Amino acid sequence: MTPLVVLLGAAGGLLLLPLPTLALGQSGLGRWLTYGGATAVCAAALGVALRSLLLGEICEASLPLGLPWIGARFRLDPLASAFLVVVDLGGAFASLYALGYGRHEPEPSRVLPFYTPFLAAMMLVVLAADAFSFLVAWELMSVASWALAMAHHREPRNTQAGYVYLLMANFGALALLLCFGLLAGPSGAYAFDAIKAHPPTSATAALALGLTILGAGSKAGLVPLHVWLPLAHPAAPSHVSALMSGVMTKVAVYAFVRIVFDLVGAPAPWWAVAVLILGGLTAVTGVLQALMQRDLKRLLAYSTVENIGIVFVGLGLALAFRAAAMPLAAGLALTAALLHVFNHSLFKSLLFFGSGAVQSGAGRRDMDQLGGLIGRMPQTALAFLAGSVAISALPPLNGFVSEWLTFQAILLSPKLDPWSLKLAVPAVGAMLALAAALAAACFVKAFGLTFLGRPRTQAAKTAREVDGFSRAAMLGLVVLCLAAGVLPGFVIDTLAPVTRALVGGRMPAQAGQSWLTIVPIAEARSSYNGLLVLVFVTLSAGLCALAIHELASRRVRRAPAWDCGAPDPSPMTQYTADSFAQPIRRVFGTYVFAARERVETPAPGDLAPARFEAVDRDLIWETLYAPIAGAVTFAAERLNRLQFLTIRAYLGLVFLALVTLLLVLALWG
Amino acid sequence: MTGLSFDIAHLLAGSLVLISLLMLYQDRLTALINVFAAQAVALALSVAWQAHAQGAPHLYVTAFLALALKAIIIPVALQRIIKRLGIHRELDQAVGIGPAMLAGVALVGLALVVMLGVAPEADRIAREDLAFALSVVLLGLLMMITRRNAVGLVVGFMSLENGLVLAATGARGMPLVVEISVAFSVLIAFIVIGVFLFRIRERFETVDVAALDRFRGERA
Numbered sequence: 068m069t070p071l072v073v074l075l076g077a078a079g080g081l082l083l084l085p086l087p088t089l090a091l092g093q094s095g096l097g098r099w100l101t102y103g104g105a106t107a108v109c110a111a112a113l114g115v116a117l118r119s120l121l122l123g124e125i126c127e128a129s130l131p132l133g134l135p136w137i138g139a140r141f142r143l144d145p146l147a148s149a150f151l152v153v154v155d156l157g158g159a160f161a162s163l164y165a166l167g168y169g170r171h172e173p174e175p176s177r178v179l180p181f182y183t184p185f186l187a188a189m190m191l192v193v194l195a196a197d198a199f200s201f202l203v204a205w206e207l208m209s210v211a212s213w214a215l216a217m218a219h220h221r222e223p224r225n226t227q228a229g230y231v232y233l234l235m236a237n238f239g240a241l242a243l244l245l246c247f248g249l250l251a252g253p254s255g256a257y258a259f260d261a262i263k264a265h266p267p268t269s270a271t272a273a274l275a276l277g278l279t280i281l282g283a284g285s286k287a288g289l290v291p292l293h294v295w296l297p298l299a300h301p302a303a304p305s306h307v308s309a310l311m312s313g314v315m316t317k318v319a320v321y322a323f324v325r326i327v328f329d330l331v332g333a334p335a336p337w338w339a340v341a342v343l344i345l346g347g348l349t350a351v352t353g354v355l356q357a358l359m360q361r362d363l364k365r366l367l368a369y370s371t372v373e374n375i376g377i378v379f380v381g382l383g384l385a386l387a388f389r390a391a392a393m394p395l396a397a398g399l400a401l402t403a404a405l406l407h408v409f410n411h412s413l414f415k416s417l418l419f420f421g422s423g424a425v426q427s428g429a430g431r432r433d434m435d436q437l438g439g440l441i442g443r444m445p446q447t448a449l450a451f452l453a454g455s456v457a458i459s460a461l462p463p464l465n466g467f468v469s470e471w472l473t474f475q476a477i478l479l480s481p482k483l484d485p486w487s488l489k490l491a492v493p494a495v496g497a498m499l500a501l502a503a504a505l506a507a508a509c510f511v512k513a514f515g516l517t518f519l520g521r522p523r524t525q526a527a528k529t530a531r532e533v534d535g536f537s538r539a540a541m542l543g544l545v546v547l548c549l550a551a552g553v554l555p556g557f558v559i560d561t562l563a564p565v566t567r568a569l570v571g572g573r574m575p576a577q578a579g580q581s582w583l584t585i586v587p588i589a590e591a592r593s594s595y596n597g598l599l600v601l602v603f604v605t606l607s608a609g610l611c612a613l614a615i616h617e618l619a620s621r622r623v624r625r626a627p628a629w630d631c632g633a634p635d636p637s638p639m640t641q642y643t644a645d646s647f648a649q650p651i652r653r654v655f656g657t658y659v660f661a662a663r664e665r666v667e668t669p670a671p672g673d674l675a676p677a678r679f680e681a682v683d684r685d686l687i688w689e690t691l692y693a694p695i696a697g698a699v700t701f702a703a704e705r706l707n708r709l710q711f712l713t714i715r716a717y718l719g720l721v722f723l724a725l726v727t728l729l730l731v732l733a734l735w736g
Numbered sequence: 737m738t739g740l741s742f743d744i745a746h747l748l749a750g751s752l753v754l755i756s757l758l759m760l761y762q763d764r765l766t767a768l769i770n771v772f773a774a775q776a777v778a779l780a781l782s783v784a785w786q787a788h789a790q791g792a793p794h795l796y797v798t799a800f801l802a803l804a805l806k807a808i809i810i811p812v813a814l815q816r817i818i819k820r821l822g823i824h825r826e827l828d829q830a831v832g833i834g835p836a837m838l839a840g841v842a843l844v845g846l847a848l849v850v851m852l853g854v855a856p857e858a859d860r861i862a863r864e865d866l867a868f869a870l871s872v873v874l875l876g877l878l879m880m881i882t883r884r885n886a887v888g889l890v891v892g893f894m895s896l897e898n899g900l901v902l903a904a905t906g907a908r909g910m911p912l913v914v915e916i917s918v919a920f921s922v923l924i925a926f927i928v929i930g931v932f933l934f935r936i937r938e939r940f941e942t943v944d945v946a947a948l949d950r951f952r953g954e955r956a
Contacts, residue, residue, distance in 0.1 A: 713946070714889075715830065718881045725877065726846065733849045 069126040070119045071143040074151065074194060077112040081105065081187035085180035098172075101179045102165045105186060109159035112190065116151035119143055123564045127196065134199050137257055142196035145564040146329065149405060150193045150321040153412045156547075157314035158186045160540045164420050165306040167536030171427045177218040178304055185211035185310065189318050198247035198257040201322075202240065208318065209236035209286075212311055216303040228298035235285050235295040242282035243322070246275045250330060259330060266332035276338055279326045280345065286319035288372045289379065290349040291687045296372055297356070301364035301432075305423020308364060312371040313416035317408050320378055327386070328401075328569040336485045339387030343491050346383050347498035350376030352687070354505040355659050358512065358651055359683060361644040363422045363432040366513055367415065370458065373502055374411045377473060378404050380495055384476045385570055387488050394572025396479045399587050401566045402559055402574050403472035409558065410465040410551060414457040417544040418513075421451035424537055425517060429530035434513070434644045439522040443530040448518040450541035455510035457548045460503050463601040465551035468585070470503060471595060475587045505651070512647045521638040553597040556585050645681065652683070661686055741789045748782035749868040752902060753844060756875035756895060760840045763829045765818050765887055769811045772891050776806030779898050783905045795905055801919045802901060806894060810922075818887055831882040840875055847871040865906030872899030884946070897922050 084104050091097040118124075125144045132139040143151075165182075172178055188211055191204035213236065217229040249271055250262045267275065285292035296316075300308045327334070353372030360366040381404025388397035424447040426432045429440060441448040457464035460471075477499070480492035522528040532538075551558055556577030563573040577585050584596040656662030660683040669675040712720075755775040762768040780803035787795030829836070851867035876896030880889050901919075 715881050715884075718877070718889075722877045722881055726843070726874070729846055729850050729874075733846060733853060 069128070069143075070115045070124060071126045071128050071141060071194070073115050074112055074143065074190065075128065075130075075141060077108050077115075078187040078190040078194070080108055081183040081190070084183040088179050089176075095170075097179055098169050098175055099166070101182055102162045102169055105162035105183050106159055106166070109155045109162060109186065113152060113155035113159055116148045116155055120145060120148035120152060120561055120564070124148075132200075133197075133203070134257065136255075137197050137199060139200040140196040140258055141191075141194045141200070142259070143194060145568055146321070146324065147193050149562060149565050150317065150408075151190060153317050153409055154186070154189045154193060154314055157310055157317075157412050157416050158189075160416055160420075160544055161306045161310050161314075162186075163543070164309070164423070164537050164540035165304075167534035167538075167540075168304070168306055168420075168423055168427060170534070172218075172304060174218065177220075178215060178307070181211045181214040182307070185215060185307075189310075189314060192318050193321055196259045198251060198259070198262075202244060202247065205243065205322070206240055208315065209233075209240065212299075212303075212307070212315060215307040216299045216311070218304055218307075219302065222302075224298075225302040228295070228302045232295040232299040235292065239282045239285035239292075242278045242285070246278035246282060246326065249275050249278070250326075259325075262330050263332075269335065272331045273335070273338070275331050276327060276334075276341075279323055280342070283319045283323040283326070284345070287316045287323070287379075288319075288349070288353075288375045289345055290352045290372065290376070291691050293349070293353065293372045293375075294688060294692060297360075297365045297368040300368035300371070301362060305364070305419055305426060308367075308423070309416040309419035312368060312419055313412040316371060316375055317412055320375070320382075320404075320408055323379075324382065324569070327382075328389075334386045334390045336387060336390045336483075336488055339383050339390060340487050340491045342379055342383035342386055343488075343495045346376045346379030346381075347495035348376070349373070349379060350502035351498050351505075352376075352659070354502045354509055355651070355655055358505060358509045358648045359645075359660070361433050361435055363425065363434055363437075363513060363517060364419070366434075366509065367418050367422060370418075370506065370509060371411075371415055373506060374407065374415070374458070376502065377470065377499065378407050378411070380404075380499055381407060381469075381473050381476065383495075384473070384480075384492070387483055387492070388476075388479070389570045391483050393479075393482065394570055395574075395588075396476060396482070396572075397570035398563075398566040398572035399472065399479070399574050400476035401570055402562050403469055403476055405562050405565060406472060406555070406558060407469035410457070410469050410548075413544055413548050413551065414454045414464075414466060417450060417454040417541055417548065418458065420537065420541045420544070421447055421454060424533040424541070425451075425530075427537075428533050430526045431524065434516040436524045437517045437522070437527045438520045438638060438641065439518070439527060440530055441518040443527075444518075444532045446538050447533060447541065450538075450545050451518065452514055453545040453548060455514045457552070459507035459510045461507070462595075463549070463552045463597045463604060465548050465555070468552060468555040468595065468597065470499075472587055473499065475593060479588070508651065512644065516642060516644055516647065520641045523638045523641070549601075553601055554583060555595075555597060556580060556583055559585060652681070656683065659686070660684055741785075744785055745782070745789060746864060748778060748785055749865055749902060749906070751778045752782065752898065753868050753871045753875070756872050756879075756899075757837065757840050757844075759891070759895060760836050760875065760879055760882070761833055763833065764825070765823060765885065766815065768888065768891055769814050769818075772895060773807050773811040775895060775898055776802055776811075779901060780807060782902060786905045798901065798905060798919070802898075805919060805922065806898070810894065814887060814890070823885070823887070829882060830884045836878065836882050839878055843874040843878060844871040847874055862906055866903055869899045869903035869906060872896070872902060875899075894922055 081104075084101060088097040088101050091100065119126075123145055125142070127140065127142045130139040130141070169175065169178070184207065188204050188208035192201060192208055195201035195204055213229060213233050216232055217225065219225055220229065247257065247262075250267060251257045252265065252267075256262060256265065266272075280289065281292065285295075288296045296312070300312050303311060327338075350373050353369050353374075353376055357366050357369035357373060360369060381400050384400035385397045385404060388394075388400055422432055424444065425437065425440060428444050428447065429437060431437055453464065457466040460466040474496065477492055477496040480488065480496075483489060483492065522530075559574055559577050563576070567573045574587060580586055580594075583598045584594050586594045652660070652662055662684075663682045665678075665680045665682075667678040667680075669677060752775060755771060755778055759768060759771045759775065762771055780799045783795055783802060784799040787793060787799060847870040848867045851863055851870060873896050876892050876894075876899055879892035879895060883889055883892060
């Protein structure tokens with residue numbers, strides 16, 4: 068039995084799991100069956116995928132489904148294995164988390180039947196080896212995640228979120244459909260092998276690239292196609308948000324890599340410029356928007372947009388180096404991108420689990436209503452802190468490694484030939500650096516407002532720590548984040564067959580380096596040792612704590628309490644989400660958000676309260692989406708009249724259409 | 737098919753077009769139905785001649801069906817309906833006769849230009865037959881939009897159907913199944929629309945289709 072058969076069996080099992088769940092009805096058994104089954108199946112599939120990745124296995128299978136002259140083809144190669152690891156790891160942890168978290172679900176029958184098919188669809192997208200199966204799995208993934216995002220459809224704004232998501236998903240699928248149609252050509256060769264065997268002309272390839280950016284980019288959250296993420300991700304239950312943000316966006320990255328690196332053929336240098344600029348813009352816009360949010364899950368969704376930007380910068384660099392025939396550098400950039408995919412799936416799932424824990428523990432996720440949770444939920448706080456450190460790219464956790472590798476690839480850019488790239492890459496590097504710094508500020512805000520300070524509401528004051536399953540899932544991911552940060556060499560070596568297959572080069576093997584150091588190019592140039600940083604951080608922090616404990620005076624002193632600049636005992640005098648973001652909004656707001664602030668102070672002697680008003684606008688929505696929505700509404704209202712014509716007018720329309728067509732025929736025939 | 741046989745086929749098909757134009761000219765329902773019956777007779781003759789000329793005996797069945805249904809049963813029934821509804825004296829034209837006739841002549845011209853231009857190398861009889869058939873179809877449609885009365889719509893629709901039968905029989909080797917189904921569809925349309933007429937009558941006390949529009953809350 069090949070690993071592919073096992074994986075297809077796992078996906079099939081996940082697809083069929085809703086049937087017994089539905090038969091069990093509303094009892095708690097359905098939840099155990101779904102999430103327990105999904106945990107087990109995903110863990111098994113994870114093992115199989117990891118084994119294939121390590122062994123570098125390639126196997127194919129064809130099922131007699133789908134289009135009659137193609138069948139449904141599936142293929143397991145290193146790229147698919149790598150992304151399957153991401154999908155199944157995320158799936159296993161999300162299912163484990165949901166074993167506890169799912170208990171708070173008010174309507175489990177709106178979540179359970181769609182959960183496992185969603186997981187199965189993501190696996191099938193990665194395994195598919197013809198355009199038809201790919202698109203069917205892709206659409207199943209979209210529809211299942213839409214149903215999950217609509218689970219709490221009675222809450223205000225969730226239906227709108229679902230509508231926007233469905234529209235964007237349809238748009239993306241249409242773009243991918245056209246892309247595959249272009250690649251398959253008039254002969255209808257939809258199998259990936261056949262597409263690869265006939266590389267398209269440069270014009271077709273460029274068009275396919277544009278369509279892939281639209282199709283995969285809208286699912287991944289590339290600016291300006293990201294509008295649905297901050298709406299739909301918070302709407303879903305938290306374990307599903309974790310999957311959508313941590314895993315589904317990665318499946319979209321997979322689609323991009325598969326089409327652009329594998330199917331389309333040799334890239335042109337300007338492709339890289341386009342992808343790089345899009346990635347840089349996405350990173351900066353995403354993190355700036357994230358900083359302005361009050362809702363914890365919306366903040367995380369915007370942060371996903373930022374991280375997708377980082378991944379696409381890595382992919383753009385890989386395209387640039389590949390076009391310049393520099394396989395080593397291309398291997399480095401692609402490894403950085405794939406490593407960031409893996410890392411982001413870990414810490415974004417972790418952070419979404421944390422936000423779900425906060426929501427179930429304190430009942431809120433508006434940061435202005437939280438605060439001081441570290442005392443009530445210490446383990447959740449620790450996990451969220453670890454996730455925040457990782458996503459802020461602080462060593463020794465894993466986020467640092469992939470962003471550092473991306474910067475290493477950027478530093479190789481002077482060797483690139485075209486001037487457009489020579490200029491674009493450093494500019495994008497600067498944007499990336501800005502995004503990284505702002506991301507740290509963003510997560511200081513997320514962690515600080517939620518877990519530190521004093522509780523802002525009664526609900527936050529009486530929050531409870533979450534159940535064992537949820538904590539186990541979060542702490543498991545913390546361990547993985549730390550492990551991937553300290554032992555990056557192992558992950559990098561595991562990704563080597565993927566990069567070799569796609570860009571013809573790989574990073575130097577890291578296994579032989581002493582003390583778990585990683586060396587991207589040459590030791591004389593740069594190296595990083597996560598273990599050393601970990602040991603140093605632990606030792607210095609420990610010594611500091613010890614020194615303060617031992618050497619500081621233990622004499623009791625009486626002094627006025629330091630009031631942190633907040634002499635009023637009310638918790639409302641603490642930082643709020645908006646006041647924390649104020650300095651950054653002052654700097655960037657005028658351009659990015661068209662932000663306006665207005666202060667009204669009443670005249671002396673007037674007893675009216677002073678008012679402060681700050682308005683942000685979403686310029687992308689206003690300039691891009693609102694006109695489209697307006698045009699559609701306008702056209703629909705005009706066409707609406709067609710519903711109320713007289714019978715003779717309808718007949719007349721038919722008659723006119725016929726006569727017009729005949730006239731055309733007569734004139735041109 | 738040459739010589740006399742071709743000329744007769746041509747004459748009969750052309751007479752269908754002529755009768756279609758005559759139908760456009762009628763502004764009273766009884767007269768309209770009578771002219772429709774005449775067109776059905778012409779259709780039956782034309783189909784019978786095609787059956788003779790092509791040596792295709794199954795076309796006689798079609799000719800008989802056309803004669804029995806469209807020339808006798810349906811006109812008689814329609815006459816009874818309009819008598820029972822008391823609308824046999826009503827005027828029924830939404831568009832003036834002059835413009836309607838001009839439009840009709842233009843349509844016949846269009847049909848000829850299209851058909852003769854599209855397939856110059858095709859069989860002459862089939863081509864010209866199709867040109868006549870297309871004219872009849874177009875004139876039927878024109879009649880449907882120039883009539884105000886539901887009965888006028890029905891007659892226009894069946895005249896259109898005549899054009900379709902003419903086209904079907906002009907082409908060699910058309911299987912009988914199609915013609916029977918066409919005939920039945922006409923019958924069914926007639927029954928449905930007949931029921932529909934009575935329903936309109938019950939509800940609105942008139943068969944003027946404008947009443948339907950008023951019922952839907954629209955301006956007429």
